[in-house]
Amino acid sequence: MGTGRLEAFSDGVLAIIITVMVLELHKPDGAGWDALGQSTTSLVTYVLSFVYIGIYWSNHHHMLQLTDRVNGAVLWANLHLLFWLSLYPFTTGWMDDTDVAQVPALVYGINLLAAALAYYLLQQTIIRAEGPGSRLKKAIGGDWKGRLSPVIYVTGIVATLVTPWLGVAFYAVVAAIWLVPDKRVEAYVAQLDERESG
Numbered sequence: 001m002g003t004g005r006l007e008a009f010s011d012g013v014l015a016i017i018i019t020v021m022v023l024e025l026h027k028p029d030g031a032g033w034d035a036l037g038q039s040t041t042s043l044v045t046y047v048l049s050f051v052y053i054g055i056y057w058s059n060h061h062h063m064l065q066l067t068d069r070v071n072g073a074v075l076w077a078n079l080h081l082l083f084w085l086s087l088y089p090f091t092t093g094w095m096d097d098t099d100v101a102q103v104p105a106l107v108y109g110i111n112l113l114a115a116a117l118a119y120y121l122l123q124q125t126i127i128r129a130e131g132p133g134s135r136l137k138k139a140i141g142g143d144w145k146g147r148l149s150p151v152i153y154v155t156g157i158v159a160t161l162v163t164p165w166l167g168v169a170f171y172a173v174v175a176a177i178w179l180v181p182d183k184r185v186e187a188y189v190a191q192l193d194e195r196e197s198g
Contacts, residue, residue, distance in 0.1 A: 003064045006078055013082050014057050020089040021049055026096065042096045048172060049092040052112065055178045056085060056119065066136040067126050077118070077125040084115035095168075105164035109157040112171055116149050149174050 026042040028035035060081075067074075091111040095104040123146075127134045140146070156170025 003067050003070055006070050006075065007061065007064050010060055010078060010082060011057070013086065014053055014060075017086055017088055018050060018053055021046060021053075021092060024089055024093045024096070041099050045092050045096045045100070048168070048175060049088050051175050051179065052115075053085065053088065055175065056081075056115070059119070059178070063123060063126065063136060066139055068130060068135075070126075071129050073125050074122070074129055077122040081115065081118040081122050084111060084118050087111050088115075100164045100168060102160055102164050105167050106157055106160040109153055109160060109167055109171060112174070113150060113153040113157065116146075116153060116174075120146055145177055149177070152177075 025046055026039055028039050088111065091104070091108040095101075095108045098104045123136065123140070127137045130136065152170055152174050156167040156174075158167075159170055160167030
């Protein structure tokens, strides 16, 4: 089976997740700047989660560009990833409703870590399905970002025990690392396109 239906379904789920998150945003209780200031936590948590969904959407798209076939294991691994991503509105909303209290910030970090591990599992499932000649395996190489991210997430989870905002700062660091464009997959796809057109 090709990747078209898998990508279309995943895109739809991610769009719904973003929609649910924006509907959870708390509107200011007044018409002044001070009222908007009272919504700062809500905006910060929303932006962080929105950026994370965007990162997963972009990387998921690039990963599937290098995937030729999908089997049942890949479908279930993809659903596993979408499950953890679908919890973002819940954990984001809880963190927001409590002004980033310790337990909600810790649970948010666990949610981020679980999604990262699920993405890694999906990646490895695709590579196993495609065998030793997997284009995805060649493109990701050593995957230093994928290896470093769980370490920072765990550090952030532990840091929430000191102060919740410190944990959130670690979560934001991971997002910043992934916001820097990763040219490995794009460069590999460009090389393949050149070979096919040449």
